[in-house]
Amino acid sequence: MGVVFGVLGPVTAWGDAGDPIALKGPRHRAVLARLVVARGRVVPVTRLVDDLWAEAPPGAVGAVRTFVAALRRALEPGRAARTPARLLVTEGPGYALRAEPDAVDAWRFERAVAGAADLPPAEGLAVLEEALGWWRGPAYAEFAGEDWARAERSRLAELRLHAVERHAGARLALGRAAEAVPDLDAHAAEHPWREDAWHLLALALYRTGRQGDALAVLRRARALLVEQLGVDPGPRLRRLEADILGHAPHLDHVEAAGDAEGGAGAARVWARAAAVYDRTVASGARARLESTVGLLRNLAVTGGGGLEAAREHRVAAIAAAEELGDVELTARVIGAYDVPAIWTRADDPAQAARVVAAAERALAALPPGGHEAARTRLLATVAVESRGTRDARGPRAAREAERLARRLDDPALLAFALNGLFMQTFHRAGLAPERDAIGAELVALSARHGLVTYEVLGHLIRVQARAALADFATADRHASAADRLARRNELPLAGVFTQWYRALRLTVDDTVTAAQEEAACRAAAARLDGAGMPGLERGLLPLALLSVRLRRDRAGHGAAPAEDAGWGPYEPWARPLVLLARGRPRDAAAALRAVPDPPRDLLFEAMWCLTARAAIAVGDRETAERARAELAPAAGELAGAGSGLLSLGPVAGYLDDLTAALRS
Structure with a gap:
């Protein structure tokens, strides 16, 4: 990364090997700190003089230039004489620090805290834990009394307190309330005006079976707020007290959402439900085939071995349904595998051809009248699985599936049909605008109806289409949206495409x-x-x-x-x-x-x-x-x-x- 700057504590810098860089005297560090506060903007020399001295001595401008020259030698020791500085640059009437976004610990901390908000609790906890570890003391520690540092110090201190509370919230979400109590106790005592700190501490105590202590904490919070600030607790704290007294069910940690073992609660729920299913549904029951396809659909979006296994077992499930001679069951088994597809080259063309053939046999065998939803799913399957071929059946199936899905007014069905239509929009060059329109409709439709996997697909389609049209600003936004949705919903394959x-x-x-x-x-x-x-x-x-x-x-x-x-x-x-x-x-x-x-x-x-x-x-x-x-x-x-x-x-x-x- 090169030079790294630290302001979350005493102002310092480290070189390539992680060794501290000697920054000379306090005014050298003050110049560097002032430029970090400016976040890449130019600070005029006259402003630096005003910030460094209450009353500027004669030759102050020259002194600032001397400080800058010394900083440049320290930060870029290998720079040849008379070549422009890369980090601490001269621009217009002053100087600016051109550091990379990750080269300043405060900037990195800001982004980490913001990014953790979109992560699952376990990942967010790890990110916040690492980010809080970057603090070595109060921000800009040796410049606490300087006017130019005051606002930035306050902002970073508030952000740190927010991160501490978010960190505790993540622990609670993971069922680790007992771990959170000591840190929250110290945090609330040090910052008694923060109602979020008291709320989290009381909730953590309640979840560890300490109802009396939780109520005592809330009483202590009320007393401190009244005595020190002259205000009563806010509605959130008052509501928590009433909920604790009433043993409100929503205060309990939801075991299935995950716990300290990283999802053991969910594993137990799964095991119990699967055992009941095995006992209740006969081993040869046709319902098992449809249930299997539902599992395969979820397995496919996990990527890796899950995707490969889903493809393999899907063909076996279709063959088993056909052996039973029930065309309606076969149609449901084929059409239920509505896994979004973004890549136009089939992973296994021979297998895709077998799926298309089975779908067409089911289409031909379905009795006339009715069965329109099943027919639409089969047509969409033909359109998706015949992608990248010159077979005219694919485009015809895509158009018919779209027509039927719009008439049936079924959002999930329309999303599947639009996926098939997207896969068949490559019959000539120059169709990026058409694909972009499909992606836009998919995003809007899926966001309205909670079709997360198709919402991700819509964003990825728009990434591709806007990149083709050289509109990278829009493509960037859709790539970020796809990443956020994928993280929240455990869809790792989306990241393959956004990284490319x-x-x-x-x-x-x-x-x-x-x-x-x-x-x-x-x-x-x-x-x-x-x-x-x-x-x-x-x-x-x-x-x-x-x-x-x-x-x-x-x-x-x-x-x-x-x-x-x-x-x-x-x-x-x-x-x-x-x-x-x-x-x-x-x-x-x-x-x-x-x-x-x-x-x-x-x-x-x-x-x-x-x-x-x-x-x-x-x-x-x-x-x-x-x-x-x-x-x-x-x-x-x-x-x-x-x-x-x-x-x-x-x-x-x-x-x-x-x-x-x-x-x-």
């Missing part, structure tokens, strides 16, 4: 080097290992690395990685460029002639751009003409960015190059 998006996001930052881009791609690829999505994993990292190099070497010469890079399904489109990079233009031309049309999926434009680059290089006019015609509808998009994973740069640039090559 953030690697893609680096492509529009001119200050980022190729090495940094490639490192981000490798980190995102590591997240795929064991995620249970081979259709996404195979060949993606080499393709992403190629996209970095092609954007930076527009002619494409020498841009491709080695021939054995493990291209997976992208090998036909990468091979001509690999051969060109190895100095084999004749072989590249032959390979280009054998390249098939790209699959109709999220990387459709990207594959055509690879083909276009190779066609220009070998002078294949026929392929160049086809590439230009296919890419023309996407002239306003970034090639490949619609995947949310990588970008080959503006499609318009490829079109310009193709036009120039065809004119020559």
